[in-house]
Amino acid sequence: MAQYTRVSGSVGLITLQSPPVNALSAAVRQGIVDLMQRALSEPEVKSVVICGQNGIFCGGADIKEFGGQMSGPPLIPMIHAIEAASKPVVAAIEGIALGGGLELALGCHYRIAHSKARVGLPEVTLGLLPGAGGSQRLPRLIGVPAALDLITTGRHVTAAEALKFGLVDQITDHNTVNVAVKFAQRVADQPLDARRISTHPCLCPSDVAVLFEEVMQRVRRTARGAIAPIACVQAVRAAATLPYNQGMERERELMATLFTSGQARALQYFFFAQRAVGRWSMPSGARWDTSKPRPVHKAAVIGLGTMGRGITVALAQAGFSVVAVETQEKQLMEAKQAISGMLERGAKRRGVAPALDKINYGRNIQSVADVDLVIEAVFEDMALKKKVFQQLSAVCKPSTFLCSNTSGLDIDQLACQTRNPELVVGMHFFAPAHVMKLLEVVYGPKSSPLAVATAMQLGKKIGKVSVAVGNCRGFVGNRMLKPYLEQALFLLEEGATPEFVDQVLEEFGFAMGVFRMSDLSGLDVGWKVRLADGLAMPDPTMGQPTRLRQGRRYSPLGDLLCEQGRFGQKTGRGWYQYDKPGSQVAKPDPWLHSFLDEYRARHALVAHRIDHQEVLERCLYSMINEGFRILEDGIAAGPEDIDVIYVFGYSWPRHRGGPMFYAATVGLNKVLERLEHYYQAHPDVPSLQPCHLLRKLVASGSPPIQKWREVIKKVRSQL
Ligand SMILES: CCCCCCCCCCCCC[C@H](O)CC(=O)SCCNC(=O)CCNC(=O)[C@H](O)C(C)(C)COP(=O)(O)OP(=O)(O)OC[C@H]1O[C@@H](n2cnc3c(N)ncnc32)[C@H](O)[C@@H]1OP(=O)(O)O
Numbered sequence: 001m002a003q004y005t006r007v008s009g010s011v012g013l014i015t016l017q018s019p020p021v022n023a024l025s026a027a028v029r030q031g032i033v034d035l036m037q038r039a040l041s042e043p044e045v046k047s048v049v050i051c052g053q054n055g056i057f058c059g060g061a062d063i064k065e066f067g068g069q070m071s072g073p074p075l076i077p078m079i080h081a082i083e084a085a086s087k088p089v090v091a092a093i094e095g096i097a098l099g100g101g102l103e104l105a106l107g108c109h110y111r112i113a114h115s116k117a118r119v120g121l122p123e124v125t126l127g128l129l130p131g132a133g134g135s136q137r138l139p140r141l142i143g144v145p146a147a148l149d150l151i152t153t154g155r156h157v158t159a160a161e162a163l164k165f166g167l168v169d170q171i172t173d174h175n176t177v178n179v180a181v182k183f184a185q186r187v188a189d190q191p192l193d194a195r196r197i198s199t200h201p202c203l204c205p206s207d208v209a210v211l212f213e214e215v216m217q218r219v220r221r222t223a224r225g226a227i228a229p230i231a232c233v234q235a236v237r238a239a240a241t242l243p244y245n246q247g248m249e250r251e252r253e254l255m256a257t258l259f260t261s262g263q264a265r266a267l268q269y270f271f272f273a274q275r276a277v278g279r280w281s282m283p284s285g286a287r288w289d290t291s292k293p294r295p296v297h298k299a300a301v302i303g304l305g306t307m308g309r310g311i312t313v314a315l316a317q318a319g320f321s322v323v324a325v326e327t328q329e330k331q332l333m334e335a336k337q338a339i340s341g342m343l344e345r346g347a348k349r350r351g352v353a354p355a356l357d358k359i360n361y362g363r364n365i366q367s368v369a370d371v372d373l374v375i376e377a378v379f380e381d382m383a384l385k386k387k388v389f390q391q392l393s394a395v396c397k398p399s400t401f402l403c404s405n406t407s408g409l410d411i412d413q414l415a416c417q418t419r420n421p422e423l424v425v426g427m428h429f430f431a432p433a434h435v436m437k438l439l440e441v442v443y444g445p446k447s448s449p450l451a452v453a454t455a456m457q458l459g460k461k462i463g464k465v466s467v468a469v470g471n472c473r474g475f476v477g478n479r480m481l482k483p484y485l486e487q488a489l490f491l492l493e494e495g496a497t498p499e500f501v502d503q504v505l506e507e508f509g510f511a512m513g514v515f516r517m518s519d520l521s522g523l524d525v526g527w528k529v530r531l532a533d534g535l536a537m538p539d540p541t542m543g544q545p546t547r548l549r550q551g552r553r554y555s556p557l558g559d560l561l562c563e564q565g566r567f568g569q570k571t572g573r574g575w576y577q578y579d580k581p582g583s584q585v586a587k588p589d590p591w592l593h594s595f596l597d598e599y600r601a602r603h604a605l606v607a608h609r610i611d612h613q614e615v616l617e618r619c620l621y622s623m624i625n626e627g628f629r630i631l632e633d634g635i636a637a638g639p640e641d642i643d644v645i646y647v648f649g650y651s652w653p654r655h656r657g658g659p660m661f662y663a664a665t666v667g668l669n670k671v672l673e674r675l676e677h678y679y680q681a682h683p684d685v686p687s688l689q690p691c692h693l694l695r696k697l698v699a700s701g702s703p704p705i706q707k708w709r710e711v712i713k714k715v716r717s718q719l
């Protein structure tokens, strides 16, 4: 909807009204069309101002409408009519002008922005391009290089940056609508021809062809298979090389392809999934909207290794006072230096002062007595963690929340060491913790809604996307990683190479294939866990490693590499070879290939030809199957939680929506059928056995992902 008021006698003010972000729904578009006609027909009105209610100009097209039948006046002719208007139209931009919202403003003759406003064309992040003339008007207004940057990245720019680009005409610290109204009065009689951006020539640098080539190459390299960034470059190239009308036609063609693509559907699903995970719930019925968090002012981090350092930086940067505790003197010194460096580099990038004074370092756990929340990040060793939790419980105030950054140990066992187990939750960060967006907030059987709400809110304050999950080995992310890693090893045993498996997964869109990723994280991490679990054998002289452990197929390949000191990048050898320890450039290793040949010969394994399809299906479907088990067990509340975890924590390609959305795209019946096929071929691999929930969903006619929760509820109630 939109509202019309006459201000100062001669200015028609059109206010967009569609909470929460004044998106351009059918009703808003209809309102704009009607009210523009009214303003143009009233002889007293000499100029028009368009603004949005509640300090928000416009969040763009209404994304919810994209999935269904579009109705109401189309956006492009609406914006053309504004640009063609005989009276000056001024956009008063407060809050945000994004996507279609900025395109609307580009159709206006003038743009006035509040100094705190942000503008941008983020369509690319939704699998689209600025399809209401944005790809044609923006380069005409601010030049091709700047337009390419904004449109291919989708980044939001501040009002100050927008002014520098010439994207807005004026910025103000005062009431933007009042300033725009006065401005509109001043320009009421000014000629408009030069203000219509579609009539401008497109400003191109002399080497524009080279620029497009370079940008296209960069975009292809970084897109990981996403098509929208490429279409964005093509659309801007049309602006640079074609007359406006032909450029608009090209924009329409490209948009039509994107609009109906699976990638756009996946990215739009993911947009809403990201927001849905904030509305968490626990099996007890506790929910985000009925559980109030307690404020946290001062926090502590215990253990300043890889993770503790990043967590300390994330907390300090967000303005929290931090007590950082590390028992080893040498580690403490190194940590101080590393944390200060990270804070200084981050502050330089953001143009602020480094938050060095927010941190107090110490070696004694007694120093955390007065903090509101502790995050423990000591070695992944249950006995050590139990001891630390006992100490914390004795030292801290009774109201202190005690959290663990464990990658997968039982939160309940830690809670049992404390006086107030209801205040214990997992806060599972991902490395590097000050960079990675994901935080798994893990509730155990005793965790209170208060503790979950507080950890979720803390996550939000430090800029994380937090997902509340239940307590089980590996939680959601690492639990699903296990069958994925396992299948990758089995594929090597059966004839594949690390390079081939990685190539297939990287072509699918992962930032790194499974073996490259393992080399980066360190092969010793998983090895230690397997040793502790009695899976890996500590001493190879105790006998040939068998390929069956605890009644199921097991691949000792990773253990064998670790026994040779091949821990990955850190030792310069792993699944690949590196020029020197710490180097990141992975090269195929002939030693590894011979080692695999010998291994197969020793175990009488006949290598067979493994193709792309087999790699993808076995790695991904076994992981997805575990995802369904997680849903069945109630560890994740819905598929969105799993998808958000995988995109933000495990580099799953966002344009494929996440593993559960991908399963829905492939077709649940196909996933089921292929899992059945592989399970028949490998009956000693339980992770390939299709789980009950998957079967139930297929039996229920494979409902759309938005309806899975109903089936999940039924399945859980029958357990
Ligand atoms: C047959 C073939 C035909 C092909 C041709 C078809 C042609 C169709 C013509 C289309 C023309 C294209 C026009 C245009 O180029 C396309 C667009 O404009 S796409 C939209 C671009 N805008 C965005 O991407 C902005 C998205 N929003 C945000 O980034 C943020 O929400 C925000 C605006 C910065 C606000 O952030 P926050 O304050 O943190 O708040 P939330 O993010 O939590 O959001 C609150 C609430 O609002 C919902 N919401 C936000 N934006 C939109 C939106 N644009 N549409 C609908 N809903 C929106 C958000 O989901 C939250 O609600 P919740 O999910 O929590 O219920």
Ligand SMILES: NC(=O)c1ccc[n+]([C@@H]2O[C@H](COP(=O)([O-])OP(=O)(O)OC[C@H]3O[C@@H](n4cnc5c(N)ncnc54)[C@H](O)[C@@H]3O)[C@@H](O)[C@H]2O)c1
Binding pocket: 302, 303, 304, 305, 306, 307, 308, 325, 326, 327, 328, 331, 377, 378, 379, 380, 381, 384, 388, 405, 406, 407, 408, 428, 429, 430, 431, 521
């Ligand atoms: N490294 C990762 O990628 C990653 C990712 C997510 C979670 N985690 C988890 O985070 C935790 C820490 O992992 P990390 O990789 O940072 O380990 P790390 O080995 O780099 O660091 C652990 C630090 O804890 C210190 N420490 C040990 N006992 C202590 C005590 N009693 N008091 C204070 N400090 C003590 C050690 O001296 C060391 O500096 C583990 O539980 C791990 O599973 C690790």
